[in-house]
Amino acid sequence: MSLALSDPRASALAGPAAWRAALRREPPRAQVLLLGVGSVGSAFLRRWERLASLPELRGLRLAGIANSRGELALAPGRDPLAAIAQLAASAVESTSSRDGDLLGARGTRIVVDATASDAVASSHAAWLARGIHVVTACKLGQGTSLERWHAIRRAVERSGARYDDAATVGAGLPLLRTLRELRRGGDRIHAIAGVLSGALGWLLSQYDGSRPFSDLVREAARRGYTEPDPRDDLSGKDVRRKLLILARAAGFELEADLIAAESLLPEALAALVPGDVESALELLDVPMRERLDAARADGRRLRYVARFDIAGARVGLEALSPEDPLAQGGGCDNRVTIRSDRYDERPLVVQGPGAGAEVTAAALLDEVLEIARRR
Ligand SMILES: NC(=O)c1ccc[n+]([C@@H]2O[C@H](COP(=O)([O-])OP(=O)(O)OC[C@H]3O[C@@H](n4cnc5c(N)ncnc54)[C@H](OP(=O)(O)O)[C@@H]3O)[C@@H](O)[C@H]2O)c1
Numbered sequence: 207m208s209l210a211l212s213d214p215r216a217s218a219l220a221g222p223a224a225w226r227a228a229l230r231r232e233p234p235r236a237q238v239l240l241l242g243v244g245s246v247g248s249a250f251l252r253r254w255e256r257l258a259s260l261p262e263l264r265g266l267r268l269a270g271i272a273n274s275r276g277e278l279a280l281a282p283g284r285d286p287l288a289a290i291a292q293l294a295a296s297a298v299e300s301t302s303s304r305d306g307d308l309l310g311a312r313g314t315r316i317v318v319d320a321t322a323s324d325a326v327a328s329s330h331a332a333w334l335a336r337g338i339h340v341v342t343a344c345k346l347g348q349g350t351s352l353e354r355w356h357a358i359r360r361a362v363e364r365s366g367a368r369y370d371d372a373a374t375v376g377a378g379l380p381l382l383r384t385l386r387e388l389r390r391g392g393d394r395i396h397a398i399a400g401v402l403s404g405a406l407g408w409l410l411s412q413y414d415g416s417r418p419f420s421d422l423v424r425e426a427a428r429r430g431y432t433e434p435d436p437r438d439d440l441s442g443k444d445v446r447r448k449l450l451i452l453a454r455a456a457g458f459e460l461e462a463d464l465i466a467a468e469s470l471l472p473e474a475l476a477a478l479v480p481g482d483v484e485s486a487l488e489l490l491d492v493p494m495r496e497r498l499d500a501a502r503a504d505g506r507r508l509r510y511v512a513r514f515d516i517a518g519a520r521v522g523l524e525a526l527s528p529e530d531p532l533a534q535g536g537g538c539d540n541r542v543t544i545r546s547d548r549y550d551e552r553p554l555v556v557q558g559p560g561a562g563a564e565v566t567a568a569a570l571l572d573e574v575l576e577i578a579r580r581r
Contacts, residue, residue: 326344333367
């Protein structure tokens with residue numbers, strides 16, 4: 207999709223024809239295509255603008271941006287933030303961003319995936335096979351079927367293109383990197399345990415019984431901590447994907463159905479259409495209060511924990527002793543413990559903000575800059 211050059215909106219942007227002509231005039235540089243301009247994608251563009259004076263960024267060109275309905279080619283030097291509004295205003299159907307067409311066929315090419323789209327994730331391996339680097343916040347590339355995960359790994363090995371997934375778990379915290387470095391150093395990973403959901407971490411650290419759980423879910427949604435439909439967090443599906451990505455990076459090629467996931471959703475709430483969920487959140491209150499009272503009776507704290515060890519992989523609600531590292535901290539922090547050959551008796555602990563558009567976007571741009579540096 208492109209805006210016609212005669213269109214007055216094309217003053218800030220130009221369509222593919224103008225863009226291709228500009229490319230012919232200038233030698234090809236590294237090209238970046240941003241898919242998804244929601245919370246994370248727009249934070250990425252703001253950061254790009256803020257850091258524009260970095261030498262690596264000066265060597266990069268933002269070739270285009272896309273949302274679910276279309277894409278825009280950006281002429282060199284155009285304002286990408288203005289482009290978001292133009293993209294939103296245009297309702298032209300297009301699927302060509304999935305082919306990476308806007309990146310052309312030469313030079314260093316990078317796709318940044320800031321969508322939650324399965325269709326986009328299903329193209330990761332094909333882009334990599336064509337030598338296009340993929341930098342992703344979307345968990346659906348490596349957190350779904352083992353077949354897709356293998357296809358991505360194979361394409362990386364054959365083409366040498368980079369696949370960066372730091373933003374998929376812990377929003378860029380040094381988790382996947384640490385697991386891979388430990389393995390490169392000869393360690394076997396024995397166990398991983400963590401609070402991997404910013405939304406559930408916040409909800410459970412706030413929940414002391416003074417307010418109904420449904421009240422807190424509404425507040426978390428208002429603060430932007432939950433997914434648009436909070437059931438995506440409360441079902442444990444998102445945490446299961448994250449644990450799958452961590453376990454695979456740790457060397458264990460698990461299929462998703464090997465991870466048992468406990469949903470916090472009563473059946474009646476799980477069955478509702480999205481529009482009816484908000485007014486029915488009270489269905490959570492009695493079962494969650496029962497879990498809280500039982501945990502407190504033992505002097506324990508409720509946390510939604512993902513675990514992977516010799517006994518298997520599971521995600522669910524646990525009552526933890528207050529001394530447990532996973533029971534510490536607050537807010538939207540992620541907390542993860544890793545046991546390996548060298549960290550056997552006492553685990554390595556990684557903790558920090560594990561959600562939020564700004565930290566996620568920073569992790570995506572870090573990798574784009576790294577690719578530019580290595581070019
Ligand atoms: N927000 C966070 O704190 C956070 C942290 C870590 C990771 N993530 C991950 O980052 C990704 C983006 O999250 P977000 O919060 O920014 O989501 P969001 O605000 O819902 O934005 C998603 C964007 O993707 C676009 N999109 C959907 N399908 C597309 C397609 N087929 N082609 C091109 N664009 C498409 C959407 O376009 P429309 O507007 O047209 O639908 C929208 O611009 C997700 O995978 C999320 O899990 C988010």
